[in-house]
Each structure stands twice: as C-alpha cells, then as structure tokens.
Amino acid sequence: MKTTISKVSQYVDQEVTIGVWLTNKRSSGKIQFLQLRDGTGFIQGVLVKKEVSEEAWEAAKHLTQESSFYVKGLVRKDDRAPSGFELTVTDLNIIQYATDYPITPKEHGTEFLMDHRHLWLRSSRQHAILRIRNEIIRATYEFFNNHDFIKIDPPILTGSSAEGSTDLFHTEYFDRDAYLSQSGQLYMEAAAMAFGKVFSFGPTFRAEKSKTRRHLIEFWMIEPEMAFTDHEESLVIQENYVSFLVQSVLKNCPSDLKTLGRDLSKLENIKAPFPRITYDDAIKLLKDKGFNDIEWGEDFGAPHETAIAESFDLPVFVTNYPTTIKAFYMKPQPGREEVVLCADLLAPEGYGEIIGGSQRIDDLELLKKRYEEHNLTDPAYKWYLELRQFGSVPHSGFGLGLERTVAWVCGIEHIRETSPFPRLLNRIYP
Amino acid sequence: MKTTISKVSQYVDQEVTIGVWLTNKRSSGKIQFLQLRDGTGFIQGVLVKKEVSEEAWEAAKHLTQESSFYVKGLVRKDDRAPSGFELTVTDLNIIQYATDYPITPKEHGTEFLMDHRHLWLRSSRQHAILRIRNEIIRATYEFFNNHDFIKIDPPILTGSSAEGSTDLFHTEYFDRDAYLSQSGQLYMEAAAMAFGKVFSFGPTFRAEKSKTRRHLIEFWMIEPEMAFTDHEESLVIQENYVSFLVQSVLKNCPSDLKTLGRDLSKLENIKAPFPRITYDDAIKLLKDKGFNDIEWGEDFGAPHETAIAESFDLPVFVTNYPTTIKAFYMKPQPGREEVVLCADLLAPEGYGEIIGGSQRIDDLELLKKRYEEHNLTDPAYKWYLELRQFGSVPHSGFGLGLERTVAWVCGIEHIRETSPFPRLLNRIYP
Ligand SMILES: [Mg+2]
Ligand SMILES: [Mg+2]
Incomplete structure (x- = not known):
C-alpha cells in the first residue's frame, strides 16, 4: 500500500510503501536506523541485516542526507517513538543518492540558511x-x-x-x-x-x-x-x-x-x-x-x-x-x-x-x-x-x-x- | 432581533431589524413595496399605510435607490416570493437618502459600469x-x-x-x-x-x-x-x-x-x-x-x-x-x-x-x-x-x-x- 508517514496509524502491522528522504542515520553493525521524512511527517525506519536482502542492506549503507527513495516496511506501534510508530524496513528502492547536502546537523549562520x-x-x-x-x-x-x-x-x-x-x-x-x-x-x-x-x-x-x-x-x-x-x-x-x-x-x-x-x-x-x-x-x-x-x-x-x-x-x-x-x-x-x-x-x-x-x-x-x-x-x-x-x-x-x-x-x-x-x-x- | 436577509427563515412570524439598501420600489397608494438588499440577499418589504406610523410612511415615500436604513418588520413565509419570504414592515429608521445614484435599472455601457x-x-x-x-x-x-x-x-x-x-x-x-x-x-x-x-x-x-x-x-x-x-x-x-x-x-x-x-x-x-x-x-x-x-x-x-x-x-x-x-x-x-x-x-x-x-x-x-x-x-x-x-x-x-x-x-x-x-x-x- 502506497501511503504517507502521516497515515501510518491506519496500517499497523501491515506493509506499506512510502516515498521518503533520509534526514539522518546511525548503525550498530547489524542494524541500521534510518531517520525518514516525506513532507507529511517524520518516522524511524529500522533495517535488520539478516532480515533484508544484501542489495537492500548495501543500498541503505550508502544513503546520505537528503537521498530520496521508496521505502517498503511493516508499520509497528512503538510508544517510545516520538510519532508513536516505527517502520521495520523490508526493502528500499533508491531514487537518488544526494551528495554534499549543504545543510548539515551542525550549526549554520542565518545568512547561509537564508541563501538556502x-x-x-x-x-x-x-x-x-x-x-x-x-x-x-x-x-x-x-x-x-x-x-x-x-x-x-x-x-x-x-x-x-x-x-x-x-x-x-x-x-x-x-x-x-x-x-x-x-x-x-x-x-x-x-x-x-x-x-x-x-x-x-x-x-x-x-x-x-x-x-x-x-x-x-x-x-x-x-x-x-x-x-x-x-x-x-x-x-x-x-x-x-x-x-x-x-x-x-x-x-x-x-x-x-x-x-x-x-x-x-x-x-x-x-x-x-x-x-x-x-x-x-x-x-x-x-x-x-x-x-x-x-x-x-x-x-x-x-x-x-x-x-x-x-x-x-x-x-x-x-x-x-x-x-x-x-x-x-x-x-x-x-x-x-x-x-x-x-x-x-x-x-x-x-x-x-x-x-x-x-x-x-x-x-x-x-x-x-x-x-x-x-x-x-x-x-x-x-x-x-x-x-x-x-x-x-x-x-x-x-x-x-x-x-x-x-x-x-x-x-x-x-x-x-x-x-x-x-x-x-x-x-x-x- | 438584529439579523440579515440570509437568516430570515429562522424568524418566521417574528419581528426582526435589518440594515438594508433600497434597490427599487413601487406603490399602489395605500401599499408601498420596497425591494431591499443587505449584501447577504434580497427581500421585498411591504408597507401598509394604515398599519404604520405616519412618519414611517413618509420616510418610505422619500426613499431613493441605494438609500440606506434599518428596517423593522415581521418575517412572513411567502411561496410566491423568489426568496420564499417577505417582510411586513412595521418601522424604518433612515441612515441616508441617496441622491442621483448613477447605476439605474436602465441599460448602461460597459465602460460606464466599469468606471463605477x-x-x-x-x-x-x-x-x-x-x-x-x-x-x-x-x-x-x-x-x-x-x-x-x-x-x-x-x-x-x-x-x-x-x-x-x-x-x-x-x-x-x-x-x-x-x-x-x-x-x-x-x-x-x-x-x-x-x-x-x-x-x-x-x-x-x-x-x-x-x-x-x-x-x-x-x-x-x-x-x-x-x-x-x-x-x-x-x-x-x-x-x-x-x-x-x-x-x-x-x-x-x-x-x-x-x-x-x-x-x-x-x-x-x-x-x-x-x-x-x-x-x-x-x-x-x-x-x-x-x-x-x-x-x-x-x-x-x-x-x-x-x-x-x-x-x-x-x-x-x-x-x-x-x-x-x-x-x-x-x-x-x-x-x-x-x-x-x-x-x-x-x-x-x-x-x-x-x-x-x-x-x-x-x-x-x-x-x-x-x-x-x-x-x-x-x-x-x-x-x-x-x-x-x-x-x-x-x-x-x-x-x-x-x-x-x-x-x-x-x-x-x-x-x-x-x-x-x-x-x-x-x-x-x-
Ligand atoms: Mg501601531
Ligand atoms: Mg495553452
């Protein structure tokens, strides 16, 4: 089901596909945590190495800030998540790897931000x-x-x-x-x-x-x-x-x-x-x-x-x-x-x-x-x-x-x- | 009750006061028919000589197109009226007699209308x-x-x-x-x-x-x-x-x-x-x-x-x-x-x-x-x-x-x- 982050509550324990951008990620070696946004909201996607294809795992490893892709996953209720939900990622389909996105999580001056x-x-x-x-x-x-x-x-x-x-x-x-x-x-x-x-x-x-x-x-x-x-x-x-x-x-x-x-x-x-x-x-x-x-x-x-x-x-x-x-x-x-x-x-x-x-x-x-x-x-x-x-x-x-x-x-x-x-x-x- | 023409259906057989402008009128000697607008709609007001004060009757007689006034009257259901309602006027309170309103019911050229x-x-x-x-x-x-x-x-x-x-x-x-x-x-x-x-x-x-x-x-x-x-x-x-x-x-x-x-x-x-x-x-x-x-x-x-x-x-x-x-x-x-x-x-x-x-x-x-x-x-x-x-x-x-x-x-x-x-x-x- 193609949907948006704002609507995941309607698909708990179901598989959804969402067009997203990566805002941030971290990895523990066997698990990758992807911070995702799609314009309607923010959600975390969790990728477990042994549960996805090698292609999906490798694709995720190369994701950079603001890369765009379709993510497929199971919606999980998670009370610890700010949105109340998390996505157990089953596959991803890259649209574009972004390089050198100028706005990084570090501090930027106002003029720089206004220029961008x-x-x-x-x-x-x-x-x-x-x-x-x-x-x-x-x-x-x-x-x-x-x-x-x-x-x-x-x-x-x-x-x-x-x-x-x-x-x-x-x-x-x-x-x-x-x-x-x-x-x-x-x-x-x-x-x-x-x-x-x-x-x-x-x-x-x-x-x-x-x-x-x-x-x-x-x-x-x-x-x-x-x-x-x-x-x-x-x-x-x-x-x-x-x-x-x-x-x-x-x-x-x-x-x-x-x-x-x-x-x-x-x-x-x-x-x-x-x-x-x-x-x-x-x-x-x-x-x-x-x-x-x-x-x-x-x-x-x-x-x-x-x-x-x-x-x-x-x-x-x-x-x-x-x-x-x-x-x-x-x-x-x-x-x-x-x-x-x-x-x-x-x-x-x-x-x-x-x-x-x-x-x-x-x-x-x-x-x-x-x-x-x-x-x-x-x-x-x-x-x-x-x-x-x-x-x-x-x-x-x-x-x-x-x-x-x-x-x-x-x-x-x-x-x-x-x-x-x-x-x-x-x-x-x- | 102060109201608007769009809401008279809520006040059938009750007395209301509405701020209005005159769009047109006709008279049969003992009855004056006032065509009224207030921006929210159009309604006819009916003034019967023997049922209103002499002041109200005279004030109505001098009404010109686009004169502004508060009209007081009883809301009557009237299936013949385009709006389905009519106002039996009991009193009116003049704000301004307009003189020489340029747009009359006759035909005007487009440039004249656009100028106005x-x-x-x-x-x-x-x-x-x-x-x-x-x-x-x-x-x-x-x-x-x-x-x-x-x-x-x-x-x-x-x-x-x-x-x-x-x-x-x-x-x-x-x-x-x-x-x-x-x-x-x-x-x-x-x-x-x-x-x-x-x-x-x-x-x-x-x-x-x-x-x-x-x-x-x-x-x-x-x-x-x-x-x-x-x-x-x-x-x-x-x-x-x-x-x-x-x-x-x-x-x-x-x-x-x-x-x-x-x-x-x-x-x-x-x-x-x-x-x-x-x-x-x-x-x-x-x-x-x-x-x-x-x-x-x-x-x-x-x-x-x-x-x-x-x-x-x-x-x-x-x-x-x-x-x-x-x-x-x-x-x-x-x-x-x-x-x-x-x-x-x-x-x-x-x-x-x-x-x-x-x-x-x-x-x-x-x-x-x-x-x-x-x-x-x-x-x-x-x-x-x-x-x-x-x-x-x-x-x-x-x-x-x-x-x-x-x-x-x-x-x-x-x-x-x-x-x-x-x-x-x-x-x-x-
Ligand atoms: Mg000031
Ligand atoms: Mg063309």
Whole structure:
C-alpha cells in the first residue's frame, strides 16, 4: 500500500510503501536506523541485516542526507517513538543518492540558511513553523466562512496609495503609473456595501527601509470589513477570531508546537474576551513604568508596545488613539474628536501589534474635510468618496498581519522564518 | 432581533431589524413595496399605510435607490416570493437618502459600469458572480485541506521570471531589480520537496498587451505541486478537484446560478473522470473539422481550443504537447522525447484552457541542458537546479486560473466580471 508517514496509524502491522528522504542515520553493525521524512511527517525506519536482502542492506549503507527513495516496511506501534510508530524496513528502492547536502546537523549562520531557504524548508523547525502557518490560514477561512463573510480579492496593482504613504513599490502599467498595494481596505469598504461582510486575504507590500525582527517587505494580511457594524461589534469579532486561531493551532498542530518547544500554557490561556485599555490609560501606565520618552499624542514604539502588553496575560486592545497619528478614514469618537474609534491588538510576549482596526468615517462632509487635510487630491480616490454619497452606513473593519501572528503563536524570535520565501531589505533570493 | 436577509427563515412570524439598501420600489397608494438588499440577499418589504406610523410612511415615500436604513418588520413565509419570504414592515429608521445614484435599472455601457465598479458590485448579477467566485475559493480550500495539501505562499516579488517571459511588471527593489510573479510554480516545487503536497493560491501578473475576453492583467491562480506523484496521478487530482468545484457551486449557490440564468444541465454533468485526447489526435480532429491553419508542432489558438472542446460534453484533457511549445521544465515522455508529460484542461462551451499541468523534469543533467537551450543563465535560477541535486524525486503539478473557471461556471461572456476590481489593458480604476 502506497501511503504517507502521516497515515501510518491506519496500517499497523501491515506493509506499506512510502516515498521518503533520509534526514539522518546511525548503525550498530547489524542494524541500521534510518531517520525518514516525506513532507507529511517524520518516522524511524529500522533495517535488520539478516532480515533484508544484501542489495537492500548495501543500498541503505550508502544513503546520505537528503537521498530520496521508496521505502517498503511493516508499520509497528512503538510508544517510545516520538510519532508513536516505527517502520521495520523490508526493502528500499533508491531514487537518488544526494551528495554534499549543504545543510548539515551542525550549526549554520542565518545568512547561509537564508541563501538556502529552498532547502532549509526541509528542516524540522522550519517545517513545523510553516505547518502552523498553514493551520492559521486554514482556520482563517473556516472562521470567516462560518461567520458568513464573502472573500473578496482587492487589486494588488492600484493607481494610488491607501493612506498617502511613500513606502510604495512603483511599476509602469502600460502608459501610466501603478503601485503595489499596502492594504486593500478602501476596496473592502466598497465590497462591504455590496456584500455586507467581506474579507480579503492576500499579499501586501511595504518598500520600507527598516530592518527589524518584526518587518517583512512582502507579507500577507487578512482584512475583514463589515457594514452595519460599529467598532464595539468589530472588537468582539476580532477577539473571537484570534482565539479561534490559537485554539485551532493547539488542537491541530500539537507535534509542531512540540518541535518548536513552545510553552503551551501561554497559548491555552488565549480565549476571548481580551482586556482593553484606552490610549490615555496606556500613556499613564507607561509613565508609571518610568517611560519619559513619550507624551500624549505620540505613537508607540516597539518598547512601549512591549511594556503595555507585559501588563496583561492575554492580547490587549489599545483603544481610542489620537486622531492625528491614525489614518485619515477613522471615525472620531462622538463628543471627543481628538481621538478615534480604533484599536490596535498587541500580542503578548513582546510580539507587538497583530491587528489594527477602526470604525470608518461614514459622513461625506467629514471625509471630504479629511481629504483636504491630507492633500488627497488624487482623482484615483474619487470612488472612495462616493461610498459615502450613495447609501453610506456605519461600518468597521480591521487588518491582521499573518506573519506576525505566526511568529507569536510559534514563539519564534524573528519574523523571517514565518514566510516560505521571505523578502527582506537585502534579500530577494531564492 | 438584529439579523440579515440570509437568516430570515429562522424568524418566521417574528419581528426582526435589518440594515438594508433600497434597490427599487413601487406603490399602489395605500401599499408601498420596497425591494431591499443587505449584501447577504434580497427581500421585498411591504408597507401598509394604515398599519404604520405616519412618519414611517413618509420616510418610505422619500426613499431613493441605494438609500440606506434599518428596517423593522415581521418575517412572513411567502411561496410566491423568489426568496420564499417577505417582510411586513412595521418601522424604518433612515441612515441616508441617496441622491442621483448613477447605476439605474436602465441599460448602461460597459465602460460606464466599469468606471463605477465600486457601485456596480451591488447589482444582483455582479453580486451573484462574486458569490460564486467566493464559493469556488471556499471549495478550493476545502478540497486541498481534505487531501492533506499544505498552503505555501510563493513570493510575488522575484529576481527573475518563471519561464524566461518578457511580459513582466518591473519594479525597483531597493538597489536591485524585481519582477511581479507570473507563476509560483518553481517555488512550489521546492516546497513540495519539503512538505510533500502543497498548493498556492494568490495573485499573478501578466503585462500582456492583449485585449481579449479571456485575459486579465492581474488574476488569481491555484498551483498545487506533489512530490512522488506522476502525471497520471496528477490528472486524477485535477479532474476530482474541478468536479468538486462545480458540484460545490451547484449545491451551495443555487439562487446565484438562477440569477445568472445558468443552464444547470451543463454543470450537473461535470463529474470525474474527464475525457482525454492526445495532442496528436487533437491535430487530426482539427484537420477532420476542416482547420487548415494548424500543423503538428504549433500551439492552439482560441478557435482551435473551442473546436476541440466542442467534441466533448465534459472538460477535456489535451495531453502530450510537443516539447518545443511547452515550458522548459516539463518532463519528456519516455521513449518519445518530442512530446512532454503534460496536459491542458479545456473547459466546455468555449471557455478555453482552465488548467495547465505537467510532470516536471527530475533529472539534473536534462534540466541543465534545458537551461542552456533556453538561455537561463541568470544565477537567480541556481536554487531551482539544486532541487534536482539533493534528493530529486518524480513530481507533478498544475495551475488553475480562478477567473476563467468562474467565467465558465457562471456561463458569462467576459472575464472582467469575474474579478471584483479587474485590471485590464486600459483600466486600473477604481
Ligand atoms: Mg501601531
Ligand atoms: Mg495553452
């Protein structure tokens, strides 16, 4: 029976054939222990000299790291094995002996590993991170489909920038200029007026010359947008969504979390509702903690976000930021125009902002005023104003950064490992 | 109870409140009939003068197309209504009276509608198409998750082109050149060696100066790639996947298909296995049909694809194309090197190619030879060669174009309606 390592539990004491690569091996003279992987999992194959053909024994002896072959064997239940199973090898059929595989079990520098990202993906740690990324993607679709959101794909190529930003990649679009999208939000607002509740999930781009452990040049974002929904209702969706992601990973990726050595107690705790703190109180909290480098009206830096997050076990919503430091489309708090109906969700353990969200301005005159204040004279924005002219309704939305969320759930240092082929300031290869 | 039109069946004879827009209305003096939409569906609201307040009656009288309001009413089962339900309106609460909504029930030209795409999305036909697109996206994740594929996101920004193509969008990536991806396939091959079975689903870009009803500049593609999988096994996955998409739309979008007037008998029939015809036999078939403008070794144009597809009720795989007209990475047929182990899947009814797939070259020396033949000297490709050096295995994959598939399933003329904000040769607005 041709199968995969992930399915051996269905074939206990039966003979199976699996296409595999060798990750490591050791030998005791009469027994060879082969560490095998097939992409779906890892298993040990045991070859006993007197029980296999001489050809099979010799073939196994010459196996090198990352050699590819079909292995035939009997599936044995083995409680000592990490996977719970072992393979008693009966035969093997070599596809290719690999020579000089560059990534050996010894330590390698990060740049070396990044240069070999196409191979580094095969390592157990990278494999675990990207399987958790896959689960977060899968759970995102499950969550938004179950909540009756329609997936809408906003364009990547646009004639203007979403927030008047300058960190844009430019390209020539036939006879005119185009830019790579930094956010699909404005388009999602149009879509929400047509479909009620919508979400996007696609790549976004920031040509930012920053080199931190939290930034990628190309990253994926989920951007839900909801008509007839105020900011409070949006916060409830956000905390339920993030809880669902974390609980889904706990449920469906236990062995990947184990591979990463993740402290599960930090994740098991992550259940809605999440605590909230206003920007005002966050400033006070920072002052109490001895920060003298921030005043009301200024945006937080990474150390501030970390200090705020440290005061809570759960992700925390920081709400009602000053109007002047937030995007032009955010709705002012009624009766207190100097702050907006918004929140950033800060992940625990110093992972920083994973969600930014707000209620949007629905009043045409106020939006026009903001256009003027922000010099948004580009006619490419005309259509966005029209959303407030033809049946404007209260609406809210948010954006979650996939890679930052993966980094937090995995508990890893640097965001570059959360992307299969990360794009960084100095890296566009492989 | 605040709810949505899609859920009124849960509240028969109960009072609900729904945020809605007016699409149309008529009045008989003592009764007003309001056609309502909320993004989740369409329903008729009935206002009887003597049963509502004078304020509510007057507010309703002034309603214009696309005015937004909260409507309160009793849900009535009504078998004559298209949705099966009607709303006996008890009150309404105006959010905004819209004036001069540009898209009226009369006919508009395509360019006018495309200029107002942000509003056109609200029309019942566009709404139906994009809900079917959403279902095809949802079903894609369901299919590949159920078949143990891992979602891997290949990069959009790359230092080279996938197939030596020239139709690439260029951008400056800090101090070097980058291009927008036309296909993630090469990266997916690296991922398949790490994860076994993988799929991508993201935007791709072709800076092609062609203006046909089948081409978009920016479109989404699903690209699965499978290790230890030959071309025959890949074809089985492909036909099962396409069948699953069509049957999912039939099951979950009956009212959307009805809105589009789709001939359901053409879709109900779409079940695996699909017929196959070799390129050799397809050439003969075309000759028999009187085509004199094509010879063995030449690629098909749209009229040829349509003529081939017309000979079958189901989508048809055209297999084993000449090596010279296909991509450099396709594996030659053993014993007949002038053709490759590939197939294009042609949709019925003249919708053309929706899938292209092949087994990939796994032999290092042959791939090197192809590199030379295609002048692929760019060091940006080095990593791709290494996949054949370190544990190369037989592997196959394919790419399905989302928008062409949506066009076919919806039975619509032009691909531009399948994208929320289509990018065309002359269009990057809105
Ligand atoms: Mg922030
Ligand atoms: Mg073709």
